[in-house]
Each structure stands twice: as structure tokens, then as C-alpha cells.
Amino acid sequence: MPPLATDLFDYVLPPHLIAQTPAAKRDASRLLVVDRAAHTFAHHHFADLPQFLRAGDTLFRNNAAVLPARLHARRPTGGAVECFLLRPTDDDRTWRCLVKPGRRLPVDATFAHPDGAFTGRIVAREADGAAIVRFTTPGNEPITAVANRVGDVPLPPYISRPDAIAPQQRATDLERYQTVYANTARQVAVAAPTAGLHFTPELLATLAAQGVGTAEMTLHVGLGTFKPISTDTVEEHQIHRELYEVPVATQHALFPPRSGRRVAVGTTSVRTIEDFLARNAAPLERDVVAEAGLFIYPPRAFRGVDALITNFHQPRSTLMCLVASFLAPGNTDGIAWLRELYAEAIAREYRFFSYGDAMLIL
Numbered sequence: 450m451p452p453l454a455t456d457l458f459d460y461v462l463p464p465h466l467i468a469q470t471p472a473a474k475r476d477a478s479r480l481l482v483v484d485r486a487a488h489t490f491a492h493h494h495f496a497d498l499p500q501f502l503r504a505g506d507t508l509f510r511n512n513a514a515v516l517p518a519r520l521h522a523r524r525p526t527g528g529a530v531e532c533f534l535l536r537p538t539d540d541d542r543t544w545r546c547l548v549k550p551g552r553r554l555p556v557d558a559t560f561a562h563p564d565g566a567f568t569g570r571i572v573a574r575e576a577d578g579a580a581i582v583r584f585t586t587p588g589n590e591p592i593t594a595v596a597n598r599v600g601d602v603p604l605p606p607y608i609s610r611p612d613a614i615a616p617q618q619r620a621t622d623l624e625r626y627q628t629v630y631a632n633t634a635r636q637v638a639v640a641a642p643t644a645g646l647h648f649t650p651e652l653l654a655t656l657a658a659q660g661v662g663t664a665e666m667t668l669h670v671g672l673g674t675f676k677p678i679s680t681d682t683v684e685e686h687q688i689h690r691e692l693y694e695v696p697v698a699t700q701h702a703l704f705p706p707r708s709g710r711r712v713a714v715g716t717t718s719v720r721t722i723e724d725f726l727a728r729n730a731a732p733l734e735r736d737v738v739a740e741a742g743l744f745i746y747p748p749r750a751f752r753g754v755d756a757l758i759t760n761f762h763q764p765r766s767t768l769m770c771l772v773a774s775f776l777a778p779g780n781t782d783g784i785a786w787l788r789e790l791y792a793e794a795i796a797r798e799y800r801f802f803s804y805g806d807a808m809l810i811l
Contacts, residue, residue: 450748450781452682452683452684452685453682453683453684453746453747453770453781453784454681454682454683455678455680455681455682455683455686455765456765457683457784457788458678458683458764458765458766458769458770458773458784458787459764459765460764460788460791460792460795461764462764462795462801463795466795466798466799466800466801466805467607467608467800467801467802467805468608468800468801468802468803468804468805468806469608469609469804470621470804471621471625471626471646471804472800472804474649475495475625475629475646475647475648475649475652476494476495476496476498476647476648476649476651476652477494477495477496478494478495478647478800478805478806478807479492479493479494479495479799479800479806479807480492480493480494480495480497480498480647480806480807480808480809481493481790481793481794481799481806481807481808481809482497482501482808482809482811483776483790483808483809483810483811484811485776485777485810485811486811488786490790490793492797495647495652495806495807496652498652498656498758498809499652499655499656499659499661501809501811502656502659502661502710502712503659503660503661503709504659504660504661504708504709505660505661505662505707505708505709505710506660506661506662506709506710506711506712506756507661507662507663507664507702507707507709507710507711507712508656508661508662508663508664508712508714509663509664509666509699509702509703509711509712509713509714509718509722509754510628510630510642510645510663510664510665510666510714510715510718511642511645511666511667511668511670511714511715511717511718511721512628512630512631512632512635512665512666512667513631513632513635513637513638513642513667513668513669513670513717514627514631514632514633514634514635514636514637514638515602515603515626515627515631515636515638515639515640515641516534516593516596516597516600516603516636516637516638516639517596517597517600517601517602517603517623518533518534518535518596518600518603518639519531519532519533519534519600519601519602519603520532520533520534520562520567520595520596520599520600520601521562521563521599521601522560522561522562522563522567522569523560523561523562523563524553524554524558524559524560525559525561528550528553530548530549530550530554530560531548531549532546532547532548532560532569532582533546533547533548533603533639534546534592534593534596534600534639535547535579535639535671535672536637536669536671538581541591541592541593542583542584542585542592543572543581543582543583543584544581544582544584544592545575545579545580545581545582546569546579546580546581546582547578547579547580547672548560548571548580548582551578551580554571554580555571555574556571556572556573556574557570557571557572558570558571559571562595562599564599565587566586566587566595566598566599567584567585567586567592567595568584568585568586569582569583569584569585570582570583570585593636597636601614601619601622602619602622602623602626603639603640604622604626604803605640605675605802605803606675607763607802607803608802608803608804610622625646625804626641626646626803626804627641627646628641628642628645628646628648629648629649629650629653630645630648630653630663632665632667635667637667637669637692638668638669638670638671639670639671639672640670640671640672640674640675640803641670641803642668642670642714642715642717642718643715643760643802643803643804644714644715644716644718644758644759644760644807645714645715646803646804647758647807648714661709662702662709664698664699664702664703665696665698665699666693666694666695666696666699666718666721666722667693667694668691668692668693668694668717668718668720668721668741669691669692669693670691670717671689671691673688673689673690673691674689674691674717674767674768675763675766676689676767677763677764677765677766678765678766678767678770679765683746683770684746686744686767688742688743688744688767690740690741690742691717691720691740691741692738692739692740692741693720693721693724693725693738693739693740693741694736694737694738695721695725695736695737695739696736697732697733697734697735697736700725700729700732700733700737701732703722703725703726703732703753704731704732710755710756711753711754711755711756712754712755712756712757712758713754713756713757713758714758715758715759715760716757716759716762716768716771716772718754719745719751719754719757719771719775720741720743720745720771721741722752722753722754723743723745723751723752723753723754724739724741724742724743725737725739725753726752726753727743727752744767744770745767745770745771745774746767746770746771746773746774747770747773747774747777747780747781747783747784748774748777748778748779748780748781749774749778749779750778750779751774751775751778754775756809756810756811757772757775757808757809757810758807758808758809758810759772759807759808759810760801760802760803760805760806760807760808761791761794761799761800761801761802761805761806761807761808762802763802769787772787772808772810773786773787775810776790776810790808794806794808
């Protein structure tokens with residue numbers, strides 16, 4: 450098979466369709482329901498989801514919680530600094546971070562929060578531009594606790610916010626850029642698993658009452674999820690790596706016997722499931738922690754996903770490649786269909802990206 454041109458996953462999106470704020474109610478988002486067997490689609494709302502799921506189905510969902518990882522500080526000279534927490538290195542005091550302005554912050558540069566909540570010192574620089582920052586806090590408070598008090602939600606770059614975010618907008622983002630089932634003890638994501646943002650406690654209760662189960666997993670969503678494919682062909686792209694955790698109960702839910710479909714909530718869940726099943730032919734009887742380096746693109750087949758809930762993704766993204774694969778597993782027919790579905794969503798003025806609408810692929 451010839452290489453896949455990245456241009457196949459490109460499209461033009463009118464800027465006004467990029468959702469800047471969430472829907473008034475989570476499950477009021479629109480839902481494009483796609484039937485692969487019949488090759489049809491229909492327009493609904495996310496609150497209609499129970500119509501399309503049945504007893505015995507299981508929702509596999511990523512329960513990673515988003516850390517308010519964007520910290521604001523000042524240099525001793527008074528210059529503004531933005532420090533974005535990526536992940537701890539060896540303890541909670543030392544983190545891999547993105548800092549701005551990067552060129553003006555060499556090793557040993559320091560910065561501090563205006564209210565004294567933390568001080569940071571750059572102790573090393575990495576080849577990709579990231580900084581290793583050592584934090585000091587009053588009373589040795591963990592920097593994650595500080596971030597929950599003074600940090601801003603790490604919204605994607607296509608969501609615009611003023612430098613000085615209004616308190617009400619900050620509160621809205623803190624609540625809505627987080628799934629209702631996020632495990633707040635697992636603040637390991639710097640981007641939300643956005644397909645899950647549409648669920649409400651009431652909708653989950655309705656699904657449970659009709660016999661739809663849930664299975665938990667945790668994928669540490671990183672900034673690489675927003676990195677577009679910059680190579681001419683898909684195969685040349687180097688996919689980012691992300692840590693994931695799969696509990697024993699979730700492992701068992703992936704294998705027979707089971708009575709219903711395995712419904713992945715979001716591409717992060719798909720990546721976790723497929724990476725786990727590529728390594729394991731049976732449950733391991735212990736919780737699994739591994740690193741996903743799997744790049745899913747046509748004509749890949751799927752081992753562990755029977756239906757998918759997903760948002761509408763950025764042009765030339767690895768996530769579009771994954772969805773195209775799922776539309777037609779084992780061949781490349783899903784690429785043309787994906788383009789058709791996205792054209793339909795644009796024509797109907799669906800809202801796109803993290804705070805946007807959703808698609809259910811059956």
C-alpha cells in the first residue's frame with residue numbers, strides 16, 4: 450500500500466465553529482450518530498445517547514483529572530513568566546515544565562508567584578526546550594496543591610482567553626474542562642479527555658439503570674495530543690508517548706465472556722485499550738502501568754473497541770487518523786467517509802474541538 454498523504458486528513462474549518470466556551474449544559478451538545486454497517490448518519494443531542502446503547506454494553510472511560518497546570522509568576526526584574534507544569538521528574542518538588550519567555554530564562558533563572566505561593570528555579574534545560582524547575586513553597590506545600598489554588602486550566606491553544614482571566618470564567622473552566630467522573634486524586638493530565646466532558650451524573654445514572662456498565666482506566670494525557678502531523682506522509686510522523694494504567698477489573702471487561710459492546714469514550718481510551726491488547730492476550734491479574742507509543746491510522750484493525758464516542762478533531766491530527774481507521778477497520782475507506790462526515794458537521798455548524806460537539810460511531 451502506498452504511504453498515506455497527510456493532506457488527506459486536512460480540512461478548512463471556519464474559525465467561528467471553534468468552540469470557545471462549553472455548552473450551557475454538558476449533555477446539550479450535539480451528537481452525530483454514525484452507523485458503520487448501514488453507512489448512514491443522523492443528527493441528535495448527547496442526551497439521546499441512551500437510545501443507542503443497550504444492556505450489557507460497557508463504557509471504557511479515561512478517569513484522568515486535569516491539573517490547573519498554568520502558573521503565573523514574575524522574575525526578580527519584574528518581567529512576567531508563565532510556567533506550565535508537564536510532569537514531575539523525581540519528586541513533587543522538581544518538574545518538567547514549559548516556561549515563557551524561554552530564551553530569557555536560562556539555567557539558574559528564578560521566578561516567583563506575586564503572592565509568594567511558590568518560587569521556581571530552573572535547574573536544567575532539555576533538548577526540546579523544556580525546563581527542569583525546582584519549586585520552593587511555604588511549609589513545603591506540594592506544587593500540585595499550590596496549582597489547584599492559583600493555577601489556571603491548561604486550555605488548548607485554540608481556546609482564547611485574556612491574560613487576566615475573569616474569576617467567573619476561571620471557575621467555569623475549572624469545572625467544565627474536567628469530566629464529572631474524573632478521579633481528582635489522579636491529576637495526571639494536562640489536557641482533558643474531551644469526549645467525556647458531555648456526560649452528566651444524571652445521564653450516567655440513566656445509562657446504569659438500563660444496564661450499561663463502566664470500566665475505568667487512566668491515560669496521562671500530554672500536550673502531544675495537540676501536535677499536528679507536520680510530515681508529508683502519515684507514516685513519517687513520530688507519535689508522542691503517554692503513560693497509562695489499566696486496573697485488573699478493566700482488563701477482564703475487555704475479554705470474553707461479555708454480553709455487550711466495548712464503547713470507548715474518547716481517543717485516549719482507544720489508545721489505552723489497543724496498546725494494552727497489542728501486548729497482552731489475557732488479563733494479567735495485576736494492575737498494569739505501561740507507556741503507549743501506538744500510532745493508529747488506516748488500515749489498522751481494532752482488537753478491543755466496538756463503538757466510539759469522540760469529539761471533532763483538528764486538521765492533520767493523529768486523532769483524525771484514528772477515527773478514520775475506526776470508521777473502516779482494516780482498509781482505507783474510512784478516510785473519504787471521515788471527510789464527508791466532517792463536511793456535514795461544518796455545513797450543519799457543529800461546534801468543534803475540546804468544548805465542541807460529539808460523534809458516536811457504532
